[in-house]
Amino acid sequence: MSAVLSPAPPAADRAAAAGGARAVLALARFEARKLLSSAPVVLAFVVYIGWIGWRTRQSFAGYPALQDADRSTQAGPLLVGMAVLLSANLAVLRSRRHGTEDQFAVLVVPRGRRTAAHVLALLPVVLLTAGCVTGQFTWEALKPGAIGHGSPAELLAGPLTVLLFGAVGVLLARLLPVPSAAPLLSVCFLFVFVLGAFSFQGEGTRWLAPVVSEASTTPLPSDLIGRPAAWHALYLAGAALCVAFLAVLVSGARGLTVKAGVALTLALAVTGAVAQAGGDSPALTAARERATVTPEKEQTCVERAGSRYCAFPEWVPRTAQWATVVDRVRSLTGPAAHDRQLLVRQRIDARYGPAADSAIPPATRRDQVTVGTAWGGNRVPEFSTAVAAVLVAGSEAASDTMCDGRMVTVMWLSLSWQDDPVDALRRVRLDDSVSGAAIVLSPTDPLTMTEGQTDVVRRLLQRPLAGVAAKVRAHWAELTSPKVTTARVAELLGVAGPGKADSCA
């Protein structure tokens, strides 16, 4: 309370240089410990690690495409970054808050070096974040259903964001040494980067944000994603280091190293910012077009139990899961369909890259089934429905306009073999209902079920599988003829018929 305020004594430059580095390291160690144990950072890490555990257990329905899983590690570190910004800022302002700024001036470590120590103290938090990111990604990669390749540059974005936010906190404390500045800046960051409202519309400016998310939820082959992840990592690293050097510079360390550091890192950041704004290259656009229009030229085909499965190279391991579904559905069909050779082809619409999802038109070729790039969860009954529809109607295009008793056969084939058929029925319908008319999802165009068909299917699914299966085999020809009505199908399969006649409005 009674500290004498006097002009700071001249720092002993030569002596400081010798012992300086050691002192900076010692101070950095102390500040790193303080930072790691500060309340906001501890809270943020608890929530972050909890979020990783909670989310990764069920993410991607257990079948992650690693080129998407790497991106999904970027959101969590924003929270940590915000906490580090706040805590680093408060740590730099601590000496002001406690009125010890003038006492520090007589010590061997001048202000610029103390700032450097604060910046170095960010490293353990950044490394801890990197550890969490690695853990989250490794978890995804170790899931038995994982396919594809992750990108190290995408994984770097999270830890670099934390470094950038921390450095901004330190710089802010030196530029504007008031305690309210960091919370207010955090709100702006929250608004711009997390809520993402009103911001960054253009392709170039969009990438100036530390974390850039994509609208599409459909995985693409990794060479078609076309995100400038490496340039973005360079931009983030350059920006973070530039802010850090600037913080040291404005604290009074005007040495050549610091100035060169600012210039060099600024150049790195600008290089990254310019390079990442380049947009899609013509080669990438052509490759996306090729994969969309003529996927057969890019795909690898494998033969499994009499059917052919063509997938983009990264998805070849997943053909086993597709084959299981195809075999289960086919085993329930009549003898005529038993030996049909299906071609299961993976199709995507990659023309818009990861920016937008678009519907895939049904295949017109006979016995060809379309499968998407996502798997697990609702994708399984959807694919199963497409397989059943092709086995019954002949092709995807023909099944599209189906509005007769065959729909009952299709849905029973698709769902009856699954663990909980009625629940699968609910999941495969757009409105999650098990009664009334509804849209049924499939990898391509959706199908429609009338109210009567829904009732008959539900009754069938509640019957024992073996009994219905025997009747389906016996009456296969009539069940799959285009003229059959829902009432006739119900009669053939031995359940109560629909209340009303079919009409697909």
Added chain:
Amino acid sequence: MRVTWASLLPVLRTLPWPTLTAAGGVGLLLAAVPRLADGTAAAGPALDLLRCVALTGGLGLAFLLDDPARHTTAAVPVRRLARQALRAALVAPPVALWWAAAVLLVPAEIRPPVGDVTLEAAAVGLLALAGAAAGVRLTDRPRPGPGVAAGLLAAAVLAPLLLPERWALFVPADDDRWAAAHDRWALLLAAAVAAWGLYGRERLGRRR
């Protein structure tokens, strides 16, 4: 009462005006974003925007009870709660004006229901004040503001992430839960007022 009036001017002088102005300025700047970003505005972001503006206001108010002369003024005959209420009363008119300006800055066609959003803002502001009062009562520090602001910010970031569905506060305007959520906001407001009343009293007896 006379003493309260007498302390009007000194209190007015010791209010953290720079912090309040900075918070207000940042808030208005945020509120002006839809007008600056031409034509891309939508109703959902406008609600998020006003919530962020309310949060800046709350962060400013978190510093309202910071009083470097705290240990000196503890001896004046006016009760602490009255002194704190006086501070709040002094900033209430400018804060109300500021909020009105922020709401008006959001274009009318995308503006969320004003009454309900004002309720949210009031709850945030009073939570900040209750937090500041708790900071004053539970610590000896003359300036508990930074900690309170950090706590408020943490609550604002974590509440939308962690609150279970039944207690959802941050619901979109066209949601069925909007009315129920605002009942909860009103409850929160009442709780904040009660907490302020509780923590605003001077601690009797010696600590430790």
